[in-house]
Amino acid sequence: MSPQRVLRERKGHCLEGAVLAAAALRVNGHPPLLMDLEAVRDDDHVLAIYRQHGLWGSIAKSNFAGLRFRAPVYRTLRELALSYVDHYYNLRGERTLRSYSAPVNLARLDNRHWMTSDEDVWCVPELLIATRHFPLFPDKVARALPRLDRRSFEAGMHGWTKH
Structure with a gap:
């Protein structure tokens, strides 16, 4: 849904939250940028990203506590994406984040309103899917990632609801 629809209907998922945040960032003088986090055996996650004083931060909507906001303290988009690795896991406790996309400027879609x-603004996820993604680490490292411990799993699930 578009940000206008999200505000009117007062609901949205991860993608709608990121698109709404990108619109809010644009209204406040930032370009409307998104970044896709790609996972295995899990859903992707979308972030609205912004720069402040040359450093990257993000705004996101998630039912998982650790997949939301990041203060603008990251020098690169890779550093920002890596900050999500320990909090990005599936219901089996597997760390699932594998890659991140180049920034997508939604201004490219202004003619699509x-x-x-x-x-529905399907042009947004279509653009994200088509955007180049970069691996965060080699497959050998990914296969060796430990499962999340029980306490961290439960803490990250705070506020989670089935949908």
């Missing part, structure tokens, strides 16, 4: 459309 991504901020105000009453229709």
Whole structure:
């Protein structure tokens, strides 16, 4: 849904939250940028990203406590994406984050009215999927990632609801 629809209907998932945050960032003078976090055996996650004083931060909506906001303290987008690794896990406790996308500037979709459309804005996820993704680490490292410990798992699930 477009940010206008999200505000009107007062609901949204991860993607809608990121698109709404990108619109809010744009209204406040930042370019409307998104970044896709790609996972295995799990859902992808979308972040609205911004720069402040040359450093990257992000805004996101998630039912998992550790997948939300990041203060702008990261020198690169890779550093920002890596900050999500320990908090990005599936219901089996497997750490699942594997790659991140190049930034996507939603201004490219202004002619599709991504901020105000009453229709679904499928052009946004289509653009994210088509954008180049970069691996965070080699497959050998990914296979050796330990499962999350029980206490960290439970802490990250605080506020989680089935959908």
